[in-house]
Every structure is written in structure tokens, then in C-alpha cells.
Amino acid sequence: MIRLRNLNFYLPDDIKNMPHYEWRVEGILPKTGTAMMFGDSRVGKSFLALDLAVKIAEGEDWFGYGVKKSGVIYIAAEGPSGIKNRIEAIEDYSGRELPKNLMVMRDPLDLTDENVIDELVDAVNQIAQVIIVDTFNAATAGVDENSSRDMGIVLKSIRRIVSETDCLLIFIHHCGHNSQDRPRGHSSLQAAIDTRILVSKKYRTPRWKVVAQREGDSSTIHEFCLQTRVVNNGDSCVVVPGRQTAVKLVPVPAGKNQQIVLDTLKKRIADSGSQQISLEEIVNHARLELKLSEKHLKERVKSALGSLYKLGLIITNSDQTFSIP
Numbered sequence: 001m002i003r004l005r006n007l008n009f010y011l012p013d014d015i016k017n018m019p020h021y022e023w024r025v026e027g028i029l030p031k032t033g034t035a036m037m038f039g040d041s042r043v044g045k046s047f048l049a050l051d052l053a054v055k056i057a058e059g060e061d062w063f064g065y066g067v068k069k070s071g072v073i074y075i076a077a078e079g080p081s082g083i084k085n086r087i088e089a090i091e092d093y094s095g096r097e098l099p100k101n102l103m104v105m106r107d108p109l110d111l112t113d114e115n116v117i118d119e120l121v122d123a124v125n126q127i128a129q130v131i132i133v134d135t136f137n138a139a140t141a142g143v144d145e146n147s148s149r150d151m152g153i154v155l156k157s158i159r160r161i162v163s164e165t166d167c168l169l170i171f172i173h174h175c176g177h178n179s180q181d182r183p184r185g186h187s188s189l190q191a192a193i194d195t196r197i198l199v200s201k202k203y204r205t206p207r208w209k210v211v212a213q214r215e216g217d218s219s220t221i222h223e224f225c226l227q228t229r230v231v232n233n234g235d236s237c238v239v240v241p242g243r244q245t246a247v248k249l250v251p252v253p254a255g256k257n258q259q260i261v262l263d264t265l266k267k268r269i270a271d272s273g274s275q276q277i278s279l280e281e282i283v284n285h286a287r288l289e290l291k292l293s294e295k296h297l298k299e300r301v302k303s304a305l306g307s308l309y310k311l312g313l314i315i316t317n318s319d320q321t322f323s324i325p
Contacts, residue, residue, distance in 0.1 A: 039199035
């Protein structure tokens with residue numbers, strides 16, 4: 001290395017002897033630097049980001065990629081009230097408590113306030129190596145995202161956080177108004193981010209893909225599904241890698257009359273040994289349970305049979321009898 005005044009000039013041998021590029025998530029997220037997970041509203045960005053936070057805190061593989069176990073601060077700046085259900089859902093799905101090195105911050109974050117940055121830098125140096133900010137917009141309230149001047153102030157804070165903590169700083173952000181493959185805001189923001197991950201949907205299946213990367217792969221698409229979990233205070237979702245298997249919905253009778261008529265048909269088939277039951281026989285055996293006047297009884301039974309046929313729960317035969325599929 002040659003040092004002239006306050007400038008350092010590295011020779012080729014110096015460069016070759018420098019440490020190798022290190023990853024926080026192998027091939028996806030650098031050990032130190034910046035990343036952005038962006039996409040349209042309601043595609044699952046926040047669920048995916050929290051899933052990433054949990055995997056980093058646990059040191060567990062994320063979508064098959066190796067992870068360096070690290071302390072994580074998840075800043076729920078946009079929807080702090082919903083984080084409780086999301087954490088309970090993950091614990092319910094995994095069957096274990098989340099690690100203690102995953103910490104959630106619910107206070108507002110202002111990336112233009114130097115005092116706030118001072119406090120955040122001090123906290124990160126003590127307890128974490130990864131920060132996830134959900135969302136970029138919530139942490140830059142009052143900032144004109146399309147202003148190079150305003151964005152310059154924000155980027156100065158971002159660079160300071162990373163340089164003074166050696167952390168990985170990840171933002172959740174939205175797509176541009178007229179673009180589905182680039183984040184919203186001034187181009188300087190994109191240029192300053194080491195890794196950009198696009199979260200989108202295709203045929204209702206959520207997916208993520210690295211669309212810009214200083215190092216590593218940026219071609220593989222990873223599909224996932226959001227599985228609903230019922231928790232103490234409502235419900236939430238957890239991320240499950242892979243395409244969701246289609247679930248065949250089993251039709252059920254709609255209403256008391258349909259259920260009685262279907263049960264009557266099944267019972268008559270079982271008792272008589274015949275696979276085909278006439279309308280008159282169904283009416284006669286359903287009479288007591290339906291408790292309808294003779295004037296309306298037959299029409300209500302016929303209506304219920306028509307509905308059951310549309311649901312695929314019974315078969316109408318050519319001789320005006322009925323069977324079970």
C-alpha cells in the first residue's frame with residue numbers, strides 16, 4: 001500500500017490479500033451493507049421480511065440458503081400493532097419460541113434526525129448486526145422521495161449507520177408508481193443499495209427474486225405461500241417456501257333443509273340396498289324432520305335436491321330417481 005498525504009493506494013497484491021466477500025445470507029445478502037425488499041402493496045413483503053429476520057436470528061437456512069446467525073432489530077415503523085399476531089403465528093407454526101436475539105422496535109424512526117441516528121448506532125453496536133426497517137416510507141416521513149437533495153440527507157444517514165456498525169441494513173419499500181420492477185423514489189436510492197429483492201405475485205402465488213446484486217446470483221425465482229394461522233387475538237400468516245398445493249374444497253349442504261334431504265337419501269340407500277331413490281320416497285321419509293306443511297313439503301324437497309345436485313353431492317338419474325356419487 002502506498003500512502004500519500006491522507007490517501008491510501010492499494011497495489012494488486014494488497015487487493016488479493018484482502019478478506020473474501022462475506023455473506024449474511026449466502027449468495028443473497030451481504031454480511032455488511034444495504035438491501036431493499038420491494039414490491040406492490042399486499043404481496044407479502046412484511047411477512048417475508050419477518051420470516052427473514054427470524055431465520056437470521058436463529059441461524060437457520062432461508063429458502064435453502066445458508067445463514068450467519070446474528071442479532072436482528074426489526075423496526076415495525078409502519079404497522080406496529082400487527083406485529084404481535086405475526087410473531088404468535090410464527091411460534092404456533094414452528095412450535096417454538098422465537099430467539100431472544102430478535103428484537104422488535106415499535107417507536108417511530110426518522111432517518112433525517114441525527115440524534116435518532118446517534119441512538120440507533122449506539123444500540124446496534126451493543127445488541128445486533130442486522131436492522132430491518134418496515135417501511136422505508138415510514139422512516140422518511142416528510143421526505144420528498146423524488147428529490148435528490150432530500151434523498152441525499154437520507155442516504156447520508158444510511159451510510160453512517162452501516163459504516164459505524166458494520167451491520168446489514170434492510171429496507172421494505174414499495175414499487176414505483178409506473179413501474180413494477182423498480183423501487184419508488186429517486187434513482188440515487190437504487191444506486192446506493194447493494195441488493196434489491198423484488199417481491200411479486202404470479203397467478204396468485206407470491207415470489208421473490210434478486211433483481212440487482214453487487215455480488216452473487218440474481219436469476220433464481222423463489223415461490224412461497226402465506227399460510228393462515230389462528231392466534232389468540234385473531235389470525236395472521238406465516239411464510240412457507242414453495243408453491244401452495246391446491247386444496248380441493250369439499251362442498252357442503254347450505255342450510256338445514258338440504259342437510260336433512262341429503263341425510264334422508266343416504267339413509268334410504270343404506271336401508272333399502274337400492275342405489276336409486278325416488279322423489280316420493282325421499283319426501284315421505286323426510287317429512288317428520290322437515291316439519292313443513294303438506295302444501296310446501298314436496299316443493300321444498302325438490303328445491304333442496306336441485307341445490308344438492310348443483311353442489312355435486314347427488315346424482316339425478318334419467319328415471320327421476322336420485323343417487324349418491
